Amino acid sequence: MAKIVVLGAGVSGHTAISYLHKELGKEHEIVMVSPNKNYQWIPSNIWIGVGRMTPKQTVFPLEPIYKKRGIKHIIAKAVSFHPEGNEDEKMPYIIAEYVSEDKKGQRVKVTYDYLINATGPKLNFSATEGLLPGTNKTVSVCTYDHAQHAWKELDALIQRMKKGEHVKILVGTGHAKATCQGAAFEYILNIEHELNQHKVRDKATITWISNEYELGDFGIDGGLMKAWGKVISNKDIAEMLFEDRNVNYITGAGVYKIEDGVAHYENLEGEYKQENFDFAMLIPAFSGHGFEAFDKHGNDITDKLFKGFMIVDADYTPKPYEEWTVQDWPETYQNPSYPNIFAPGIAFAPPHTISKPRKSKNGTPIFPAPPRTGMPSGISAKVVVDNVVELVKNGKNAKLHKGSMGNMGAACVASTGFGLGNGSAISMTVNPIVPDYKKYPDTGGRILSDTIGDYGLAGHWVKLSLHYMFIYKAKMKPFWWLIPE
Amino acid sequence: MAQKITKWQRFMIKNWIIQFFRFIYLNIKILMVVAKGHGGTRV
Numbered sequence: 001m002a003k004i005v006v007l008g009a010g011v012s013g014h015t016a017i018s019y020l021h022k023e024l025g026k027e028h029e030i031v032m033v034s035p036n037k038n039y040q041w042i043p044s045n046i047w048i049g050v051g052r053m054t055p056k057q058t059v060f061p062l063e064p065i066y067k068k069r070g071i072k073h074i075i076a077k078a079v080s081f082h083p084e085g086n087e088d089e090k091m092p093y094i095i096a097e098y099v100s101e102d103k104k105g106q107r108v109k110v111t112y113d114y115l116i117n118a119t120g121p122k123l124n125f126s127a128t129e130g131l132l133p134g135t136n137k138t139v140s141v142c143t144y145d146h147a148q149h150a151w152k153e154l155d156a157l158i159q160r161m162k163k164g165e166h167v168k169i170l171v172g173t174g175h176a177k178a179t180c181q182g183a184a185f186e187y188i189l190n191i192e193h194e195l196n197q198h199k200v201r202d203k204a205t206i207t208w209i210s211n212e213y214e215l216g217d218f219g220i221d222g223g224l225m226k227a228w229g230k231v232i233s234n235k236d237i238a239e240m241l242f243e244d245r246n247v248n249y250i251t252g253a254g255v256y257k258i259e260d261g262v263a264h265y266e267n268l269e270g271e272y273k274q275e276n277f278d279f280a281m282l283i284p285a286f287s288g289h290g291f292e293a294f295d296k297h298g299n300d301i302t303d304k305l306f307k308g309f310m311i312v313d314a315d316y317t318p319k320p321y322e323e324w325t326v327q328d329w330p331e332t333y334q335n336p337s338y339p340n341i342f343a344p345g346i347a348f349a350p351p352h353t354i355s356k357p358r359k360s361k362n363g364t365p366i367f368p369a370p371p372r373t374g375m376p377s378g379i380s381a382k383v384v385v386d387n388v389v390e391l392v393k394n395g396k397n398a399k400l401h402k403g404s405m406g407n408m409g410a411a412c413v414a415s416t417g418f419g420l421g422n423g424s425a426i427s428m429t430v431n432p433i434v435p436d437y438k439k440y441p442d443t444g445g446r447i448l449s450d451t452i453g454d455y456g457l458a459g460h461w462v463k464l465s466l467h468y469m470f471i472y473k474a475k476m477k478p479f480w481w482l483i484p485e
Numbered sequence: 486m487a488q489k490i491t492k493w494q495r496f497m498i499k500n501w502i503i504q505f506f507r508f509i510y511l512n513i514k515i516l517m518v519v520a521k522g523h524g525g526t527r528v
Contacts, residue, residue: 236487240488240490243487243489244489244490329526331526331527375519383523402523402524404523407525408523409521409523411515424498427511431518431521450521456507457498457499457501457504458505458507458508461504461508462508462511465512485519
């Protein structure tokens, strides 16, 4: 009997646990270690942030689901990794710290045969001076409670606008190397849509600020897509929407400091500027959790396991952008030093960004970090589970499964307004996620027939149906595995 | 200068009947891209 421990109950970790249970059943021990008691469907936080959904619709407790299936859930956060055990403990293990009130601060040792690290990102607000949700007129939609607070603040702002006040709204990235531009893009257009619904659109100046070199980069190096019967760029679509919705935009901006209602940023020209606001939602930098690792003698081996995020089978050799290839990206998500450790989703250290790295004239790096959220998180978790199951069943003869982001299609539906009759969204499919410029040199590194864009009401219906489908899947209801990642 | 959404495009993106068929098309398209699967890139 093997013991498999999963760290993190987000999209990646919960997907891994679900498939492990499906594939291995109760014959093997499956343990979840996560500081969260609940599962949250993060893509719908945008709708909580504009008051169109409540956390109850996007969050549910994990305990009854795990209990029914015999999955042990330790509500604690991982602190350190001991992949060789130590003199007293021959099994590899991790140390986790309880977060519940009754055991807060107490530590527990969790041994494992296989470890899946799906801890996701740390929301590193402190990387930008003054950026903290609830202070300096800033909010966040990164978690459901952040999003609930964002709606409270936005609602108060709308009431002020109804009294005739003109306000400035700023949405985008809050750090020179932030990622998740897509979430901010959705939020700014949902805000614009809601202000129209409340008939106060003329009372607001709405501005987009981002570290992208140009609109529509989204951290995946932009690209071409088929839309409205022609080939156009992501940039064209994003520009068209902002023009249509009267949204101003600032690109190539690295926000480095927030004061009360003021965002300070440096642009690629090396100029230091500022933007005033009455309400701002700025995505923070993501970082690793600062885990430590030790060998069996107690020596620090953190560098063997982590490079900010966890080291996997990627090619981390530093090289210029022109020499980057899709082959640099991981295929099995297995740690090269400890083959019984895997890291899917945001938890793995990417070999480099996807977007071209750029520096300001002062030498400050200003470009998006690579996104690994949503679909890639789910798919890489499934690949990891396939590999762990293979190793459990076949041991040394195991043939590992592969799923590189350079050979993986994905769909992204970006809401641009909520409403069954008047909502809208941009639906996009890309294949591959990481552009392969050698294989597809004339089409932006992607298969054009698989890389499409569509804007309209249908997109909203797709996004809404995905919300219900993925919550159904996450609750592991009958035939949940038929719903793809 | 950014392209603008034309009157025809605006009609298309808001028309329930047209959008119903787009909804079906998008679901099939998404499924097809996802169903293509994934694999490695190294020889």
